[in-house]
Amino acid sequence: MNILRMISTLWLVMFSLISFANGEAQSYIANVGVQSNLEGLKRVKQNLVAPPFLPEHQQKYSGKPRIIEMEMVIEEKEIEIEPGVFVQAMTFDGTNPGPMMVVHEGDYVELTLKNPKTNFLLHNIDFHAATGALGGGALTKIAPGEQVTLRFKADKPGTYVYHCAPGGLMVPYHVVSGMYGAIMILPKDGLKNNKGNSVSYDRAYYIGEQGWYIPRDNNGKYKRYPNAIVSMNDTLEVMRGLVPTHVTYNGKKGALTGANAMKAKVGETVLFIHSQANEDSRIHLIGGHGDLVWPGGSFRNTPMVDRETWHVSGGEAVSAIYTFKQPGLYAYLNHNLIQAFMLGGAAHVQVNGQWNNDLMEQVSKPRPIKH
Numbered sequence: 295m296n297i298l299r300m301i302s303t304l305w306l307v308m309f310s311l312i313s314f315a316n317g318e319a320q321s322y323i324a325n326v327g328v329q330s331n332l333e334g335l336k337r338v339k340q341n342l343v344a345p346p347f348l349p350e351h352q353q354k355y356s357g358k359p360r361i362i363e364m365e366m367v368i369e370e371k372e373i374e375i376e377p378g379v380f381v382q383a384m385t386f387d388g389t390n391p392g393p394m395m396v397v398h399e400g401d402y403v404e405l406t407l408k409n410p411k412t413n414f415l416l417h418n419i420d421f422h423a424a425t426g427a428l429g430g431g432a433l434t435k436i437a438p439g440e441q442v443t444l445r446f447k448a449d450k451p452g453t454y455v456y457h458c459a460p461g462g463l464m465v466p467y468h469v470v471s472g473m474y475g476a477i478m479i480l481p482k483d484g485l486k487n488n489k490g491n492s493v494s495y496d497r498a499y500y501i502g503e504q505g506w507y508i509p510r511d512n513n514g515k516y517k518r519y520p521n522a523i524v525s526m527n528d529t530l531e532v533m534r535g536l537v538p539t540h541v542t543y544n545g546k547k548g549a550l551t552g553a554n555a556m557k558a559k560v561g562e563t564v565l566f567i568h569s570q571a572n573e574d575s576r577i578h579l580i581g582g583h584g585d586l587v588w589p590g591g592s593f594r595n596t597p598m599v600d601r602e603t604w605h606v607s608g609g610e611a612v613s614a615i616y617t618f619k620q621p622g623l624y625a626y627l628n629h630n631l632i633q634a635f636m637l638g639g640a641a642h643v644q645v646n647g648q649w650n651n652d653l654m655e656q657v658s659k660p661r662p663i664k665h
Contacts, residue, residue: 421477
């Protein structure tokens, strides 16, 4: 039975390679009607960083469009999502989620994607922010040992998911194995509130929520595999149940809690960008609110105001802003509380500053009930 499963897995992998070798991408680059005109545009290299942080960027940019050059290396590797629980992950630049990219409306994103020969599988990248060719997925399929460069125009301001999408069952398998990230396309004149007035942020954090589907052995123990090919069939079987065994924020239970909590100060405005590549999520900041929440992540939408919980659909990256008014520890979580407390979908924000009794005060300390 194991041999049959291995043959089935190898067939799926070979099918993806064959479909690419047959020249699938050529249909997308024939009959070009409009040529790129990049004459005189400045090239700017963006150094990507690991989540929850964002690369250095301006909140407003009024100059000519630029070509923003980036590079990402695909890494297939084992990661430990909680003590003693391992997954064969597929990652962009070695992190789950992949790095946040930041550009401005009208800029060109020029990404060089590398698939080292040490990897086993075909990979690509599908940008939900891009137009045509399956979000670029049809033009970026690369086998181990190959690299490709894709350029697309960032013409829709907002926050968007990107993910691997090689075709067929390999699409959900790669996404569920951790291979997604997000890009933020800022309006040239910056963010606006519901009245059209400019708003800015003092800090920004990127949180990538991931559902994992980890097989168990006959004794109920989570299984461990040598690579992503061997784990595929067992993982697909768990995936068919549609119920994740674990939910992580940024690749590991507790990755954004305790000493790793996101930081802020009283009076600071923080931009939270939350992505979910597969399942839906409902984000809540305990003790705070979404002062402004851009529905669906689009900065062309009028932001919703004073949200207690905001929705992030599978395949979306949604942005929300909050100005902290009280110090202390805030829980940032999926308000599907089963996923938050039992599966791991939670983070913390540690806020420093002075307490405001006018907003909240303990009138008396706990004491015996008076009869």
